[in-house]
Amino acid sequence: MFSGRAWRLVGFGDPAEVIELQEMTWAEPSPGQVLIRVRTAGAGYPDVMMTAGQFPLLGDPPFGLGEEAAGEVVAVPPGSRFTVGEQITGITDFLEGWGGYAEYAYLREGSAIRIPAGMTDEQAGGFPIGFRTAYAGLVERAPVEAGQTLLVLGAAGSSGATALQLGKALGATVIAVAGSPQKLELCTRYGADHVLNHRTEDLTARIAEITGGRGVDLVYDPVGGDTAATAVRSIARNGRIALVGLASGAPLALDAMDLLLRNYTAVGVLAIPGGPEAEAAVWARLAELAGQGAITTPVGAVYDFQDVPRMIAEQTSPRAGKSVVRVASK
Ligand SMILES: NC(=O)c1ccc[n+]([C@@H]2O[C@H](COP(=O)([O-])OP(=O)(O)OC[C@H]3O[C@@H](n4cnc5c(N)ncnc54)[C@H](OP(=O)(O)O)[C@@H]3O)[C@@H](O)[C@H]2O)c1
Structure with a gap:
């Protein structure tokens, strides 16, 4: 005892x-x-x-x-x-x-x-929590591939800053969205290719500029609400949004007709253990990436x-x- x-x-x-x-x-x-x-x-x-x-x-x-x-x-x-x-x-x-x-x-x-x-x-x-959740989002539920463009909301927060690093480790180009110069600096320090301030910049226009008008392959969304709704407009055709949380206080309000017309997918992400062997493999991979300094x-x-x-x-x-x-x- x-x-x-x-x-x-x-x-x-x-x-x-x-x-x-x-x-x-x-x-x-x-x-x-x-x-x-x-x-x-x-x-x-x-x-x-x-x-x-x-x-x-x-x-x-x-x-x-x-x-x-x-x-x-x-x-x-x-x-x-x-x-x-x-x-x-x-x-x-x-x-x-x-x-x-x-x-x-x-x-x-x-x-x-x-x-x-x-x-x-x-x-x-x-x-544990941030990286296990990022793994659930970017590997298990909405896999991001090398060369794809990943937009991370709340990118200086617990969930976002881990997703931005795991996204980089998986070979994605990462656009990080955060709400202050200090937070954007943190995103750059942890490897973001592009940083956007959701309080002062037009996200839609800036993402179009960065992606040459194509949009992003995947949005990682721990924020929800209006910011996520804005990000959805920048999803490329056949792209996805990984729904992780609601740090804004409200989940993203999905528009089924918009999903249909623009051919994108919304994927729920809850970081829960799979079977013991699969789960052990996830943690071994995260420990390996941490040991290599790829995620911190x-x-x-x-x-x-x-x-x-x-x-x-x-x-x-x-x-x-x-x-x-x-x-x-x-
Ligand atoms: N699905 C899962 O398995 C799982 C696991 C862990 C956490 N979560 C969920 O993920 C969410 C985030 O948790 P967290 O611990 O990462 O939170 P956090 O560390 O507080 O980070 C959230 C970030 O969201 C940003 N934010 C808040 N309101 C915003 C808005 N209106 N527009 C844009 N950005 C906004 C904040 O930064 P700015 O100052 O930059 O706005 C903050 O850095 C929670 O809902 C949590 O429950 C889910």
């Missing part, structure tokens, strides 16, 4: 009022789980959705927050492929109520990897453990890059 503190949601509403630091105990992990002592945990817009009661995969509180975490293995069930003392990162058992903003966290064994050499704690804690967690703001409620409140207008929480120093 392990004891420690965990940030837990006790109701829906203002993060300052509904997220509480509670004393908890963690029993030995069940088959399929690994228990870690957490050093870092990654944040994102899903935290906002969970706190507001808008996350479709979770019921009512109380439950722990934090979808991903990195740290040292402290307990494993019999037959685990991990051993006590290893440094790993992975997706937490948040759907079962156990989050990563805590001193200990259960990781799903099938969605965890040993931390590749050279990866910092902050990069490790913010690695785009770490942005790093918050102290005591600041989790403020950090979640700030995810409604996030700074550039992936926000990470430092839970313990060693």
